[in-house]
Amino acid sequence: xxxxxxxxxxxxxxxxxxxxxxxxxxxxxxxxxxxxxxxxxxxxxxxxxxxxxxxxxxxxxxxxxxxxxxxxxxxxxxxxxxxxxxxxxxxxxxxxxxxxxxxxxxxxxxxxxxxxxxxxxxxxxxxxxxxxxxxxxxxxxxxxxxxxxxxxxxxxxxxxxxxxxxxxxxxxxxxxxxxxxxxxxxxxxxxxxxxxxxxxxxxxxxxxxxxxxxxxxxxxxxxxxxx
Amino acid sequence: xxxxxxxxxxxxxxxxxxxxxxxxxxxxxxxxxxxxxxxxxxxxxxxxxxxxxxxxxxxxxxxxxxxxxxxxxxxxxxxxxxxxxxxxxxxxxxxxxxxxxxxxxxxxxxxxxxxxxxxxxxxxxxxxxxxxxxxxxxxxxxxxxxxxxxxxxxxxxxxxxxxxxxxxxxxxxxxxxxxxxxxxxxxxxxxxxxxxxxxxxxxxxxxxxxxxxxxxxxxxxxxxxxx
DNA sequence: GGTACGAATGACTTGCGGTCAGTGACTACA
DNA sequence: TGTAGTCACTGACCGCAAGTCATTCGTACC
Numbered sequence: 001x002x003x004x005x006x007x008x009x010x011x012x013x014x015x016x017x018x019x020x021x022x023x024x025x026x027x028x029x030x031x032x033x034x035x036x037x038x039x040x041x042x043x044x045x046x047x048x049x050x051x052x053x054x055x056x057x058x059x060x061x062x063x064x065x066x067x068x069x070x071x072x073x074x075x076x077x078x079x080x081x082x083x084x085x086x087x088x089x090x091x092x093x094x095x096x097x098x099x100x101x102x103x104x105x106x107x108x109x110x111x112x113x114x115x116x117x118x119x120x121x122x123x124x125x126x127x128x129x130x131x132x133x134x135x136x137x138x139x140x141x142x143x144x145x146x147x148x149x150x151x152x153x154x155x156x157x158x159x160x161x162x163x164x165x166x167x168x169x170x171x172x173x174x175x176x177x178x179x180x181x182x183x184x185x186x187x188x189x190x191x192x193x194x195x196x197x198x199x200x201x202x203x204x205x206x207x208x209x210x211x212x213x214x215x216x217x218x219x220x221x222x223x224x225x226x227x
Numbered sequence: 228x229x230x231x232x233x234x235x236x237x238x239x240x241x242x243x244x245x246x247x248x249x250x251x252x253x254x255x256x257x258x259x260x261x262x263x264x265x266x267x268x269x270x271x272x273x274x275x276x277x278x279x280x281x282x283x284x285x286x287x288x289x290x291x292x293x294x295x296x297x298x299x300x301x302x303x304x305x306x307x308x309x310x311x312x313x314x315x316x317x318x319x320x321x322x323x324x325x326x327x328x329x330x331x332x333x334x335x336x337x338x339x340x341x342x343x344x345x346x347x348x349x350x351x352x353x354x355x356x357x358x359x360x361x362x363x364x365x366x367x368x369x370x371x372x373x374x375x376x377x378x379x380x381x382x383x384x385x386x387x388x389x390x391x392x393x394x395x396x397x398x399x400x401x402x403x404x405x406x407x408x409x410x411x412x413x414x415x416x417x418x419x420x421x422x423x424x425x426x427x428x429x430x431x432x433x434x435x436x437x438x439x440x441x442x443x444x445x446x447x448x449x450x451x452x453x454x
Numbered sequence: 455g456g457t458a459c460g461a462a463t464g465a466c467t468t469g470c471g472g473t474c475a476g477t478g479a480c481t482a483c484a
Numbered sequence: 485t486g487t488a489g490t491c492a493c494t495g496a497c498c499g500c501a502a503g504t505c506a507t508t509c510g511t512a513c514c
Contacts, residue, residue: 007460014461030345035501046463051503109345117408118257118336119346122502136416159427162417166405167428171394174401178393181344189363190389200386201394204435205428234491241492262470273494275473284471349471456514463508473498481490 015053015063018043023064027106031061031113055124062127065114066134068107072100073138080141086149087210087217093142094172094202098195101176112177142169154214164209171201242280242290245270250291254333258288258340282351289354292341293361295334299327300365307368313376314437314444320369321399321429325422328403339404369396381441391436398428 021043025034036057040047054060079092101108113119114131146161155164175198178186186192210218248270252261263284267274281287306319328335340346341358370392376382382391402425405413413419437445 011461032346032348036503037501047502048464048504049462052461057502112343113345115404115408116339116343118340119259121257121259160419162413162419163424163427166413166419166421166424167398167402167431170401170405171398171428174397175394177342178397181342186393192387192389192393194393197390197393200390201398201432204394205431208431208435238492263472264470274471275495276493278472279492458513459511461508461510463505465505465507467504468502469500471498471500474494474496476496477492477494479490479492482488484485484487 018045018050018053018060019063019067021045022060023067026061026064026110030109031057055127056122058120058122059124059127061110062114062120062123062131065107065110066131068104068110069131069134069138071104071107072097073134073141075100076138077141080145085217085221086145086152086154087214088221089145090149090206091218091221093145094168094206097172098176098198101180105180108176109180112173139165139169149214153211154217155209156211159209168202168205168209171205172198175201245272245277245280245287246290246294249287250294253288253291253337257336258285282354283349285347285349286351286354288337289341289347289350289358292334292337293358295331295337296358296361296365298331298334299324300361300368302327303365304368307372312444312448313372313379313381314433314441315448316372317376317433318445318448320372321395321433324399325403325425328407332407335403336407339400366392366396376441380438381444382436383438386436395429395432395436398432399425402428 018039022034022039025039025042028034029038034057036047036050039060040050043050050060054063075096076093079089079096082089082092084092114135143162143165146155146165149155150157150159150161155161175194179194179198183194186194207215207218245266249261249266252266252269255261256265261284263274263277266287267277270277277287281290302323303320306316306323309316309319311319341362370389373382373388373392377384377386377388382388402421406421406425410421413421434442434445
Protein backbone atom coordinates (compact mmCIF):
# COMPACT_ATOMS: atom_id res chain seq x y z
CA UNK A 1 0.00 0.00 0.00
CA UNK A 2 2.14 2.85 -1.29
CA UNK A 3 -0.69 5.34 -1.61
CA UNK A 4 0.05 7.17 1.60
CA UNK A 5 3.68 7.39 0.60
CA UNK A 6 2.84 8.63 -2.87
CA UNK A 7 0.50 11.26 -1.40
CA UNK A 8 3.28 12.27 0.94
CA UNK A 9 5.68 12.67 -1.99
CA UNK A 10 3.12 14.62 -3.97
CA UNK A 11 2.52 16.93 -1.07
CA UNK A 12 6.23 17.51 -0.73
CA UNK A 13 6.67 18.23 -4.41
CA UNK A 14 3.69 20.57 -4.33
CA UNK A 15 5.37 22.47 -1.49
CA UNK A 16 8.53 22.68 -3.57
CA UNK A 17 6.73 23.87 -6.69
CA UNK A 18 5.03 26.57 -4.63
CA UNK A 19 8.43 27.70 -3.40
CA UNK A 20 9.64 27.71 -7.00
CA UNK A 21 6.83 30.04 -7.96
CA UNK A 22 7.25 32.21 -4.88
CA UNK A 23 10.98 32.48 -5.50
CA UNK A 24 10.45 33.78 -9.02
CA UNK A 25 8.05 36.45 -7.80
CA UNK A 26 9.97 37.42 -4.66
CA UNK A 27 13.27 37.67 -6.53
CA UNK A 28 11.59 39.88 -9.04
CA UNK A 29 9.66 42.24 -6.79
CA UNK A 30 10.75 41.78 -3.20
CA UNK A 31 8.46 40.99 -0.29
CA UNK A 32 6.30 44.08 -0.26
CA UNK A 33 5.50 44.35 -3.95
CA UNK A 34 4.83 40.65 -4.43
CA UNK A 35 1.24 39.51 -4.01
CA UNK A 36 -0.14 36.12 -3.15
CA UNK A 37 -2.37 36.33 -6.22
CA UNK A 38 0.68 36.70 -8.40
CA UNK A 39 2.46 33.82 -6.72
CA UNK A 40 -0.68 31.70 -7.11
CA UNK A 41 -0.85 32.52 -10.79
CA UNK A 42 2.83 31.69 -11.21
CA UNK A 43 2.27 28.39 -9.39
CA UNK A 44 -0.86 27.70 -11.48
CA UNK A 45 -2.85 27.24 -8.30
CA UNK A 46 -5.63 29.12 -6.57
CA UNK A 47 -4.60 31.49 -3.83
CA UNK A 48 -6.38 29.45 -1.20
CA UNK A 49 -4.20 26.48 -2.01
CA UNK A 50 -1.08 28.38 -1.05
CA UNK A 51 -2.50 28.72 2.44
CA UNK A 52 -2.90 24.95 2.70
CA UNK A 53 0.87 24.70 2.52
CA UNK A 54 2.11 27.93 4.13
CA UNK A 55 0.55 29.94 6.90
CA UNK A 56 1.29 33.36 5.52
CA UNK A 57 3.08 35.30 2.84
CA UNK A 58 5.96 35.81 5.24
CA UNK A 59 6.23 32.10 5.97
CA UNK A 60 6.49 31.49 2.26
CA UNK A 61 9.14 34.17 2.03
CA UNK A 62 11.16 32.44 4.72
CA UNK A 63 10.70 29.09 3.02
CA UNK A 64 12.43 30.56 -0.02
CA UNK A 65 15.09 32.14 2.18
CA UNK A 66 15.90 28.80 3.75
CA UNK A 67 16.94 27.52 0.34
CA UNK A 68 19.53 30.27 0.34
CA UNK A 69 20.58 29.39 3.83
CA UNK A 70 21.08 25.74 2.85
CA UNK A 71 23.03 26.78 -0.20
CA UNK A 72 25.36 28.92 1.89
CA UNK A 73 25.64 26.15 4.45
CA UNK A 74 26.75 23.75 1.75
CA UNK A 75 29.30 26.16 0.33
CA UNK A 76 30.85 26.78 3.73
CA UNK A 77 30.81 23.10 4.63
CA UNK A 78 32.74 22.25 1.49
CA UNK A 79 35.40 24.77 2.47
CA UNK A 80 35.69 23.39 5.98
CA UNK A 81 35.57 19.84 4.70
CA UNK A 82 38.51 20.42 2.39
CA UNK A 83 40.77 20.31 5.44
CA UNK A 84 43.27 22.96 4.46
CA UNK A 85 45.32 24.70 7.12
CA UNK A 86 43.26 26.69 9.62
CA UNK A 87 44.29 30.11 8.40
CA UNK A 88 43.76 29.18 4.76
CA UNK A 89 40.33 27.85 5.63
CA UNK A 90 39.45 31.04 7.48
CA UNK A 91 40.40 33.15 4.49
CA UNK A 92 38.45 30.86 2.21
CA UNK A 93 35.37 31.05 4.43
CA UNK A 94 35.49 34.79 4.12
CA UNK A 95 35.91 34.65 0.34
CA UNK A 96 33.13 32.13 0.09
CA UNK A 97 30.70 34.37 1.91
CA UNK A 98 31.54 37.16 -0.52
CA UNK A 99 31.14 34.74 -3.39
CA UNK A 100 27.76 33.70 -2.05
CA UNK A 101 26.72 37.33 -2.04
CA UNK A 102 27.99 37.90 -5.58
CA UNK A 103 26.37 34.81 -7.03
CA UNK A 104 23.16 34.74 -5.01
CA UNK A 105 22.34 38.33 -4.16
CA UNK A 106 18.64 37.57 -4.06
CA UNK A 107 19.05 34.99 -1.33
CA UNK A 108 21.48 37.23 0.51
CA UNK A 109 18.93 40.04 0.61
CA UNK A 110 16.23 37.74 1.86
CA UNK A 111 18.40 36.59 4.72
CA UNK A 112 18.36 40.06 6.20
CA UNK A 113 14.66 40.07 6.41
CA UNK A 114 14.94 37.36 9.03
CA UNK A 115 17.49 39.39 10.96
CA UNK A 116 15.13 42.35 11.20
CA UNK A 117 12.51 41.24 13.70
CA UNK A 118 10.33 44.30 13.35
CA UNK A 119 9.38 43.25 9.85
CA UNK A 120 8.01 39.81 10.50
CA UNK A 121 5.04 39.75 12.78
CA UNK A 122 3.23 37.27 10.57
CA UNK A 123 5.73 34.44 10.75
CA UNK A 124 4.40 31.24 12.27
CA UNK A 125 6.06 29.87 15.36
CA UNK A 126 6.88 26.73 13.40
CA UNK A 127 8.69 28.47 10.56
CA UNK A 128 10.49 30.67 13.03
CA UNK A 129 11.88 27.68 14.87
CA UNK A 130 12.78 26.06 11.59
CA UNK A 131 14.81 29.08 10.47
CA UNK A 132 16.41 29.40 13.88
CA UNK A 133 17.59 25.83 13.83
CA UNK A 134 19.09 26.00 10.34
CA UNK A 135 20.81 29.26 11.24
CA UNK A 136 22.09 27.78 14.47
CA UNK A 137 23.54 24.81 12.62
CA UNK A 138 25.38 27.08 10.24
CA UNK A 139 26.80 29.14 13.10
CA UNK A 140 27.87 26.07 15.00
CA UNK A 141 29.78 24.79 12.04
CA UNK A 142 31.77 28.00 11.75
CA UNK A 143 32.26 28.31 15.50
CA UNK A 144 33.61 24.76 15.61
CA UNK A 145 36.16 25.65 12.95
CA UNK A 146 37.28 28.65 15.02
CA UNK A 147 37.64 26.37 18.03
CA UNK A 148 40.03 24.26 15.98
CA UNK A 149 42.02 27.41 15.37
CA UNK A 150 42.33 27.93 19.09
CA UNK A 151 43.33 24.32 19.66
CA UNK A 152 46.00 24.60 16.98
CA UNK A 153 47.26 27.76 18.68
CA UNK A 154 46.61 29.77 15.55
CA UNK A 155 44.01 31.89 17.35
CA UNK A 156 44.73 33.87 20.50
CA UNK A 157 43.67 31.76 23.45
CA UNK A 158 42.41 34.80 25.37
CA UNK A 159 39.60 35.26 22.87
CA UNK A 160 36.42 33.24 22.78
CA UNK A 161 35.92 31.36 19.49
CA UNK A 162 32.24 32.18 19.64
CA UNK A 163 32.87 35.88 20.03
CA UNK A 164 35.40 35.88 17.21
CA UNK A 165 32.92 34.17 14.95
CA UNK A 166 30.28 36.74 15.78
CA UNK A 167 32.65 39.61 15.10
CA UNK A 168 33.99 38.27 11.80
CA UNK A 169 30.59 37.20 10.56
CA UNK A 170 28.93 40.46 11.55
CA UNK A 171 31.66 42.49 9.95
CA UNK A 172 31.37 40.66 6.65
CA UNK A 173 27.59 40.76 6.67
CA UNK A 174 27.24 44.44 7.39
CA UNK A 175 29.79 45.39 4.75
CA UNK A 176 28.21 43.14 2.15
CA UNK A 177 24.87 44.77 2.89
CA UNK A 178 26.45 48.15 2.45
CA UNK A 179 28.03 47.03 -0.82
CA UNK A 180 24.62 45.87 -1.93
CA UNK A 181 22.83 49.08 -1.07
CA UNK A 182 25.43 51.80 -1.33
CA UNK A 183 28.32 50.68 -3.50
CA UNK A 184 27.82 53.39 -6.12
CA UNK A 185 27.06 56.05 -3.54
CA UNK A 186 30.41 55.64 -1.80
CA UNK A 187 32.23 55.24 -5.09
CA UNK A 188 30.85 58.46 -6.47
CA UNK A 189 30.78 60.74 -3.45
CA UNK A 190 33.92 59.55 -1.68
CA UNK A 191 35.78 57.47 -4.26
CA UNK A 192 35.66 54.53 -1.89
CA UNK A 193 35.55 50.95 -3.16
CA UNK A 194 33.52 49.16 -0.52
CA UNK A 195 34.76 45.77 -1.73
CA UNK A 196 38.23 46.91 -0.83
CA UNK A 197 36.89 48.11 2.51
CA UNK A 198 35.49 44.66 3.18
CA UNK A 199 38.82 43.01 2.40
CA UNK A 200 40.59 45.55 4.57
CA UNK A 201 38.36 45.11 7.61
CA UNK A 202 38.49 41.35 7.30
CA UNK A 203 42.26 41.40 7.18
CA UNK A 204 42.53 43.77 10.14
CA UNK A 205 40.25 41.59 12.22
CA UNK A 206 41.83 38.30 11.24
CA UNK A 207 45.30 39.61 11.98
CA UNK A 208 44.23 40.88 15.36
CA UNK A 209 42.81 37.54 16.47
CA UNK A 210 45.73 35.37 15.35
CA UNK A 211 48.69 34.31 17.46
CA UNK A 212 52.22 35.02 16.23
CA UNK A 213 52.24 31.52 14.80
CA UNK A 214 48.95 32.25 13.07
CA UNK A 215 50.21 35.52 11.67
CA UNK A 216 53.27 33.81 10.20
CA UNK A 217 50.98 31.36 8.46
CA UNK A 218 48.77 34.21 7.26
CA UNK A 219 51.62 36.14 5.72
CA UNK A 220 53.04 33.03 4.14
CA UNK A 221 49.70 32.42 2.46
CA UNK A 222 49.24 36.03 1.38
CA UNK A 223 52.72 36.09 -0.12
CA UNK A 224 52.10 32.88 -2.04
CA UNK A 225 48.81 34.26 -3.32
CA UNK A 226 50.27 37.48 -4.59
CA UNK A 227 53.01 35.75 -6.53
CA UNK B 228 1.01 92.06 8.16
CA UNK B 229 2.12 89.10 10.30
CA UNK B 230 -0.66 86.76 9.20
CA UNK B 231 1.49 84.90 6.70
CA UNK B 232 4.17 84.47 9.33
CA UNK B 233 1.68 83.25 11.92
CA UNK B 234 0.25 80.78 9.44
CA UNK B 235 3.78 79.62 8.75
CA UNK B 236 4.45 79.08 12.44
CA UNK B 237 1.16 77.29 12.92
CA UNK B 238 1.90 75.02 10.00
CA UNK B 239 5.28 74.20 11.46
CA UNK B 240 3.88 73.45 14.90
CA UNK B 241 1.17 71.31 13.34
CA UNK B 242 3.86 69.31 11.57
CA UNK B 243 5.64 68.87 14.88
CA UNK B 244 2.53 67.81 16.73
CA UNK B 245 1.82 65.25 14.03
CA UNK B 246 5.32 63.88 14.51
CA UNK B 247 4.68 63.77 18.26
CA UNK B 248 1.62 61.64 17.71
CA UNK B 249 3.29 59.44 15.13
CA UNK B 250 6.24 58.92 17.43
CA UNK B 251 4.04 57.66 20.24
CA UNK B 252 2.33 55.17 17.95
CA UNK B 253 5.44 54.05 16.04
CA UNK B 254 7.45 53.58 19.25
CA UNK B 255 4.64 51.50 20.59
CA UNK B 256 3.86 49.28 17.63
CA UNK B 257 6.55 49.64 14.99
CA UNK B 258 5.96 50.57 11.38
CA UNK B 259 3.85 47.66 10.25
CA UNK B 260 1.40 47.44 13.11
CA UNK B 261 0.83 51.18 13.33
CA UNK B 262 -2.06 52.56 11.29
CA UNK B 263 -2.63 56.03 9.96
CA UNK B 264 -6.06 56.00 11.62
CA UNK B 265 -4.44 55.44 14.98
CA UNK B 266 -1.90 58.19 14.42
CA UNK B 267 -4.69 60.52 13.33
CA UNK B 268 -6.64 59.73 16.47
CA UNK B 269 -3.58 60.29 18.62
CA UNK B 270 -2.98 63.62 16.85
CA UNK B 271 -6.68 64.53 17.22
CA UNK B 272 -6.92 65.13 13.50
CA UNK B 273 -8.65 63.44 10.59
CA UNK B 274 -6.59 60.99 8.61
CA UNK B 275 -6.77 63.16 5.51
CA UNK B 276 -5.06 65.98 7.37
CA UNK B 277 -1.97 63.87 7.94
CA UNK B 278 -1.59 63.64 4.18
CA UNK B 279 -1.57 67.43 3.89
CA UNK B 280 1.68 67.38 5.84
CA UNK B 281 3.33 64.07 4.89
CA UNK B 282 3.12 62.17 1.65
CA UNK B 283 2.89 58.70 3.11
CA UNK B 284 3.06 56.64 6.24
CA UNK B 285 6.69 55.92 5.47
CA UNK B 286 7.51 59.59 5.08
CA UNK B 287 6.04 60.19 8.49
CA UNK B 288 8.08 57.33 9.86
CA UNK B 289 11.23 58.88 8.48
CA UNK B 290 10.27 62.28 9.88
CA UNK B 291 10.26 60.69 13.32
CA UNK B 292 13.52 58.91 12.59
CA UNK B 293 15.19 62.16 11.66
CA UNK B 294 14.62 63.39 15.18
CA UNK B 295 16.70 60.46 16.34
CA UNK B 296 19.33 61.21 13.75
CA UNK B 297 19.58 64.82 14.95
CA UNK B 298 19.79 63.67 18.53
CA UNK B 299 22.67 61.33 17.71
CA UNK B 300 24.32 64.01 15.64
CA UNK B 301 24.20 66.39 18.60
CA UNK B 302 25.61 63.81 21.01
CA UNK B 303 28.53 63.02 18.71
CA UNK B 304 29.18 66.68 17.96
CA UNK B 305 29.48 67.44 21.64
CA UNK B 306 32.09 64.70 21.99
CA UNK B 307 34.10 66.00 19.05
CA UNK B 308 33.64 69.58 20.20
CA UNK B 309 35.12 68.83 23.61
CA UNK B 310 38.55 68.69 21.98
CA UNK B 311 40.08 65.86 23.96
CA UNK B 312 43.01 63.95 22.52
CA UNK B 313 42.22 62.08 19.31
CA UNK B 314 42.30 58.60 20.81
CA UNK B 315 40.21 59.64 23.79
CA UNK B 316 37.69 61.21 21.44
CA UNK B 317 37.54 58.06 19.33
CA UNK B 318 36.81 55.93 22.38
CA UNK B 319 34.19 58.40 23.52
CA UNK B 320 32.52 58.40 20.13
CA UNK B 321 32.21 54.68 20.38
CA UNK B 322 30.81 54.85 23.91
CA UNK B 323 28.43 57.58 22.89
CA UNK B 324 26.98 55.50 20.10
CA UNK B 325 26.38 52.69 22.57
CA UNK B 326 24.86 55.17 24.98
CA UNK B 327 22.58 56.44 22.22
CA UNK B 328 21.42 52.89 21.65
CA UNK B 329 20.83 52.29 25.35
CA UNK B 330 18.92 55.52 25.93
CA UNK B 331 17.07 55.79 22.65
CA UNK B 332 16.49 52.25 21.42
CA UNK B 333 13.34 53.30 19.61
CA UNK B 334 15.16 55.80 17.46
CA UNK B 335 18.02 53.36 16.92
CA UNK B 336 15.61 50.76 15.58
CA UNK B 337 14.01 53.24 13.25
CA UNK B 338 17.34 54.20 11.79
CA UNK B 339 17.79 50.75 10.38
CA UNK B 340 14.62 50.97 8.45
CA UNK B 341 16.27 53.62 6.33
CA UNK B 342 19.28 51.37 5.74
CA UNK B 343 17.09 48.59 4.37
CA UNK B 344 16.04 49.90 0.96
CA UNK B 345 13.77 47.00 0.15
CA UNK B 346 11.34 48.15 2.82
CA UNK B 347 10.67 51.68 1.71
CA UNK B 348 9.16 51.96 -1.71
CA UNK B 349 6.70 54.62 -0.58
CA UNK B 350 9.17 57.24 0.54
CA UNK B 351 8.93 60.55 -1.34
CA UNK B 352 11.94 61.76 -3.24
CA UNK B 353 11.96 64.83 -1.04
CA UNK B 354 12.10 62.97 2.27
CA UNK B 355 14.69 60.61 0.87
CA UNK B 356 17.00 63.48 -0.02
CA UNK B 357 16.37 65.04 3.35
CA UNK B 358 17.40 61.87 5.20
CA UNK B 359 20.38 61.39 2.94
CA UNK B 360 21.67 64.87 3.61
CA UNK B 361 21.33 64.60 7.39
CA UNK B 362 23.03 61.21 7.33
CA UNK B 363 25.77 62.52 5.10
CA UNK B 364 26.41 65.40 7.48
CA UNK B 365 26.75 63.03 10.40
CA UNK B 366 29.17 60.81 8.49
CA UNK B 367 31.24 63.77 7.37
CA UNK B 368 31.63 64.95 10.93
CA UNK B 369 33.02 61.59 12.03
CA UNK B 370 35.18 61.20 8.93
CA UNK B 371 36.68 64.63 9.55
CA UNK B 372 37.61 63.58 13.07
CA UNK B 373 39.35 60.49 11.71
CA UNK B 374 41.24 62.69 9.26
CA UNK B 375 42.54 64.63 12.22
CA UNK B 376 43.77 61.35 13.64
CA UNK B 377 45.75 60.76 10.48
CA UNK B 378 47.16 64.29 10.52
CA UNK B 379 48.24 63.83 14.14
CA UNK B 380 49.91 60.56 13.16
CA UNK B 381 47.73 58.66 15.58
CA UNK B 382 46.14 56.71 12.72
CA UNK B 383 48.09 54.62 10.24
CA UNK B 384 48.72 56.76 7.19
CA UNK B 385 48.28 53.79 4.83
CA UNK B 386 44.59 53.57 5.73
CA UNK B 387 41.89 55.85 4.35
CA UNK B 388 40.06 57.80 7.08
CA UNK B 389 36.83 57.25 5.20
CA UNK B 390 37.29 53.51 5.07
CA UNK B 391 38.19 53.37 8.76
CA UNK B 392 35.08 55.30 9.63
CA UNK B 393 32.94 52.93 7.58
CA UNK B 394 34.50 49.90 9.26
CA UNK B 395 34.23 51.18 12.82
CA UNK B 396 30.74 52.53 12.34
CA UNK B 397 29.50 49.39 10.61
CA UNK B 398 31.00 47.19 13.26
CA UNK B 399 29.34 49.09 16.08
CA UNK B 400 26.01 49.27 14.29
CA UNK B 401 25.78 45.62 13.43
CA UNK B 402 26.69 44.53 16.92
CA UNK B 403 24.26 46.95 18.53
CA UNK B 404 21.54 45.55 16.27
CA UNK B 405 22.50 42.07 17.35
CA UNK B 406 22.44 43.12 20.98
CA UNK B 407 19.00 44.55 20.40
CA UNK B 408 17.60 41.47 18.72
CA UNK B 409 19.56 38.56 20.14
CA UNK B 410 21.17 39.51 23.44
CA UNK B 411 19.30 36.92 25.45
CA UNK B 412 19.65 34.26 22.78
CA UNK B 413 23.45 34.38 22.84
CA UNK B 414 23.52 34.72 26.60
CA UNK B 415 21.42 31.64 27.10
CA UNK B 416 22.61 29.30 24.37
CA UNK B 417 26.30 30.23 24.31
CA UNK B 418 26.87 32.21 27.49
CA UNK B 419 28.10 35.12 25.40
CA UNK B 420 27.66 38.71 26.54
CA UNK B 421 27.25 40.61 23.26
CA UNK B 422 28.02 43.91 24.97
CA UNK B 423 31.42 42.50 25.78
CA UNK B 424 31.72 41.34 22.20
CA UNK B 425 31.05 44.88 21.01
CA UNK B 426 33.73 46.29 23.29
CA UNK B 427 36.12 43.59 22.15
CA UNK B 428 35.62 44.13 18.44
CA UNK B 429 35.85 47.88 18.84
CA UNK B 430 39.12 47.53 20.71
CA UNK B 431 40.56 45.10 18.18
CA UNK B 432 39.71 47.40 15.31
CA UNK B 433 40.87 50.58 16.98
CA UNK B 434 44.17 49.01 17.93
CA UNK B 435 44.72 47.78 14.42
CA UNK B 436 44.24 51.19 12.84
CA UNK B 437 46.45 53.16 15.22
CA UNK B 438 50.14 53.95 14.76
CA UNK B 439 52.61 52.99 17.48
CA UNK B 440 52.22 56.50 18.85
CA UNK B 441 48.45 56.06 18.80
CA UNK B 442 48.66 52.73 20.57
CA UNK B 443 50.79 54.24 23.32
CA UNK B 444 48.14 56.88 23.83
CA UNK B 445 45.43 54.22 23.80
CA UNK B 446 47.07 52.08 26.46
CA UNK B 447 47.81 55.13 28.56
CA UNK B 448 44.11 56.00 28.51
CA UNK B 449 42.97 52.44 29.17
CA UNK B 450 45.34 52.13 32.11
CA UNK B 451 44.11 55.41 33.57
CA UNK B 452 40.51 54.28 33.17
CA UNK B 453 41.03 50.98 34.90
CA UNK B 454 42.70 52.54 37.89
C1' DG C 455 -22.33 2.61 -9.24
C1' DG C 456 -21.91 4.62 -4.82
C1' DT C 457 -19.62 6.63 -0.92
C1' DA C 458 -16.00 8.78 1.78
C1' DC C 459 -12.41 12.04 2.10
C1' DG C 460 -8.80 15.07 1.31
C1' DA C 461 -7.18 18.47 -2.09
C1' DA C 462 -8.22 22.49 -4.53
C1' DT C 463 -11.00 26.43 -5.62
C1' DG C 464 -12.22 31.41 -5.91
C1' DA C 465 -15.75 34.55 -4.32
C1' DC C 466 -15.85 36.86 -0.23
C1' DT C 467 -14.50 39.40 4.12
C1' DT C 468 -11.54 42.41 6.41
C1' DG C 469 -8.43 46.01 7.10
C1' DC C 470 -5.60 49.65 5.79
C1' DG C 471 -3.21 53.24 2.88
C1' DG C 472 -4.47 56.83 0.35
C1' DT C 473 -8.08 60.34 -2.01
C1' DC C 474 -11.14 64.11 -2.75
C1' DA C 475 -15.55 66.59 -2.82
C1' DG C 476 -17.45 69.16 0.66
C1' DT C 477 -17.50 72.30 4.96
C1' DG C 478 -16.81 76.21 7.62
C1' DA C 479 -13.71 79.46 9.87
C1' DC C 480 -11.11 83.22 8.83
C1' DT C 481 -9.52 87.12 5.70
C1' DA C 482 -9.84 90.95 2.38
C1' DC C 483 -12.29 94.31 0.61
C1' DA C 484 -16.39 97.32 -0.70
C1' DT D 485 -21.63 95.10 7.96
C1' DG D 486 -22.18 92.16 3.95
C1' DT D 487 -19.93 89.27 0.59
C1' DA D 488 -16.67 86.79 -2.01
C1' DG D 489 -12.52 84.16 -1.68
C1' DT D 490 -9.13 81.19 0.53
C1' DC D 491 -7.54 77.26 2.76
C1' DA D 492 -6.97 74.05 6.59
C1' DC D 493 -9.52 70.35 7.67
C1' DT D 494 -12.81 66.47 7.39
C1' DG D 495 -14.36 61.65 6.91
C1' DA D 496 -16.88 58.83 3.70
C1' DC D 497 -15.11 56.44 0.14
C1' DC D 498 -11.94 53.68 -3.09
C1' DG D 499 -8.67 50.15 -4.45
C1' DC D 500 -5.93 46.62 -3.28
C1' DA D 501 -4.12 42.65 -1.11
C1' DA D 502 -3.97 39.18 2.78
C1' DG D 503 -6.35 35.68 4.43
C1' DT D 504 -10.99 32.57 4.88
C1' DC D 505 -14.29 29.02 3.98
C1' DA D 506 -18.41 26.89 1.85
C1' DT D 507 -18.40 24.35 -2.10
C1' DT D 508 -16.63 21.43 -5.79
C1' DC D 509 -13.65 18.00 -7.68
C1' DG D 510 -10.82 13.79 -8.11
C1' DT D 511 -9.54 9.52 -6.44
C1' DA D 512 -9.49 5.32 -3.59
C1' DC D 513 -12.11 1.84 -1.84
C1' DC D 514 -16.32 -1.11 -1.38
